[in-house]
Amino acid sequence: MLRLERAGAIGTITLDRPAIHNAFNDELISKITLAIEELGGDSAVRVVVFRANGPSFSAGGDLNWMQRARTYTAEENLRDARAGANMFLAVTQCPKPVIARVHARALGGGSGLVACCDMAVAVESAEFGLPEVKIGLLPGIIGPFSLQSVVTVDLDLIVYDVSLRVPGNPILATTSPYTKYKYGETFGVGRRIAKEIRRGLENSIDLRKLVS
Numbered sequence: 446m447l448r449l450e451r452a453g454a455i456g457t458i459t460l461d462r463p464a465i466h467n468a469f470n471d472e473l474i475s476k477i478t479l480a481i482e483e484l485g486g487d488s489a490v491r492v493v494v495f496r497a498n499g500p501s502f503s504a505g506g507d508l509n510w511m512q513r514a515r516t517y518t519a520e521e522n523l524r525d526a527r528a529g530a531n532m533f534l535a536v537t538q539c540p541k542p543v544i545a546r547v548h549a550r551a552l553g554g555g556s557g558l559v560a561c562c563d564m565a566v567a568v569e570s571a572e573f574g575l576p577e578v579k580i581g582l583l584p585g586i587i588g589p590f591s592l593q594s595v596v597t598v599d600l601d602l603i604v605y606d607v608s609l610r611v612p613g614n615p616i617l618a619t620t621s622p623y624t625k626y627k628y629g630e631t632f633g634v635g636r637r638i639a640k641e642i643r644r645g646l647e648n649s650i651d652l653r654k655l656v657s
Contacts, residue, residue: 463499505553557587
């Protein structure tokens, strides 16, 4: 479901539910929160990389989990909503620079996770968007984090490809500059950026996080 790895000063969190496109459920949300908090508190780790296994970076919410939620009480739904918000908040507030390595589509909560990261490296064919609005669902949990990414984004720290094949994307529409990469190139680019941060940019990014 999730792999946590360390290689020198680089900590990597891999979403590993390929059969269902790395969709979020309560268990994965909890594991991501614990993983980012663990790496954030590890003095040996200086940069964190999110990546994913399978045909998608993340398709957003697990439909089976969402179906079960229809039978939950108001208190149970509020608990799950808070857990999701806490996961995004943990990524945003991580004291280490966080990079998203996006090799495929990132939809719904997947695009929200990317928006919470300090940097993103994406393949040329990557798709971002909030398809839930087509069926009348508001992106209430990820909305504040997505809007913050648009309004306060440091353009010099972001590397994005915006193949906006899903219409109405509010996250990346105003983000620039854009750099496109072919499939298979993102891992090398992501590691190169991670190493550069490890060598000298970490303190400035840490200061930015403290100020914001």
